[in-house]
């Protein structure tokens with residue numbers, strides 16, 4: 001996206017959200033958008049997904065751009081089985097491919113279960129499997145693990161990294177957790193008062209990353225300082 005501007009009209013006043021944002025989301029890479037609540041992360045994802053018009057600037061998404069989305073809540077259809085949820089938007093589901101996807105997301109044996117019979121983490125895995133079932137070029141994830149407990153969240157972060165290493169897609173991952181950004185991001189983009197404040201490049205740091213390593217601690221300090229500068 002280039003020089004992107006977006007504002008909302010709220011009670012007769014214009015609220016600027018993104019102003020002059022320029023950002024690149026490399027192929028086969030996980031780009032993390034990190035920022036405080038209300039800084040425009042979801043708006044940015046919605047613009048990338050084509051759900052939200054913008055005021056000016058340019059957004060280029062891949063041609064034949066199939067896009068998969070994962071939200072903070074699983075948003076599964078409660079009356080459908082895991083299998084039906086995953087294949088809902090797929091024209092001709094390939095049973096073998098779906099079984100592989102179930103295996104990849106740790107849901108083998110649960111395809112006949114209903115969402116209410118699954119834990120929160122498993123529901124979120126099903127949501128991820130649904131996004132992958134379209135075989136999208138671009139996957140947009142909006143704080144997908146924020147509602148999970150610490151341990152489940154950690155497991156899901158590792159699983160996402162594993163899935164990514166097997167199916168390298170362009171992933172744009174939104175979070176307000178610095179630790180999560182450091183664990184999974186190849187590029188971290190700090191969203192600051194509507195623009196990209198700072199970028200960190202982490203592709204040279206292999207997975208799994210140790211948050212207590214000196215480099216990670218340094219980077220965390222630097223990110224904290226960059227975010228603290230922002231006004232509420």
Ligand SMILES: Nc1ncnc2c1ncn2[C@@H]1O[C@H](COP(=O)(O)OP(=O)(O)O)[C@@H](O)[C@H]1O
Pocket residue numbers: 008009010015017035036037038039040041042043044
């Ligand atoms: N549809 C909308 N109408 C009016 N204001 C909105 C709308 N969507 C988001 N906003 C406002 O835009 C700002 C950014 O929102 P959002 O992108 O959801 O932030 P984040 O995801 O970073 O928490 C917030 O101040 C929010 O209240």
Ligand SMILES: [Mg+2]
Pocket residue numbers: 041042043142
């Ligand atoms: Mg949000």
